[in-house]
Amino acid sequence: MEAKKIGFVGTGVMGASIVKHLISAGHEVTIYTRTKSKADALISLGAKWAATPAEASKGQQIIFTMVGYPIDVEEVYNGEQGIFSSATAGTIVVDMTTSEPTLAQKLYAQAKEMGIHSLDAPVSGGDIGAKNGTLSLMIGGDQEVFEQLKPIFEVFGENIVYQGNAGAGQHTKMCNQIVIASGMIGVCESMAYGLSAGLKMEDVLRSITAGAAGSWSLSNLAPRILNEDLDPGFYIKHIIKDMKIALDEAERMNLQLPGLSLAKSMYDKLLEEGYGENGTQALIKYYR
Known part of the structure; x- marks a missing residue:
């Protein structure tokens, strides 16, 4: 595969691993993140440092973004030192943030006016999937642009599916987040029940992960819960953001999602208690 000049804005828990895969594949990667010290390991591997999203985007063929919230997406694209202030016609921008479908559609329209190609490409698989290069990608935008970028996606992803027009990737990610948020209730209640019953939970997991109850979570x-490991593969503060997006979109579609509403109320309580920087498995604290 021909080496590409790539800009990457946002090198957090998952972004950093993706950048490592891109560098290992021989691509020239320029990175921007708010705190430079957090990017030192990537710089030591060969990534170039940029002081702003605009600088990270200048002269790049492909620009990836993976930031926290829709407001951050808006800022890195449309801010004074944003991507759209320096990216040129023919560039491909790919937002991998889990964000609002309506914002993905807005960015697509803006990019098109500038002769820039835009894809929304949220991912699933957490820190483990990012480290192993096995992420699932859900892509919205023009199919021909998706096909052009598929070899790049394959550097850090396995299950790569084109979902449809701009915003379709984000809508698909909302389907994913609904299952994760609501499903964690089942995982944590199962753990709480088994522990209260005095079971050896490692043996319980050997039985139930292989049956109909099996899931990625x-x-x-569940093993992280048993080891009292609450480190984030995905932050509670971010799953709350995603649940709010899904509930807002559902309201626009006149759709009620009571299970998701319950999950959000439970996570909101944990946020109030200071668990926002922990992983979604910290929902177990609700039962303790």
């Missing part, structure tokens, strides 16, 4: 996050 049960296989990967």
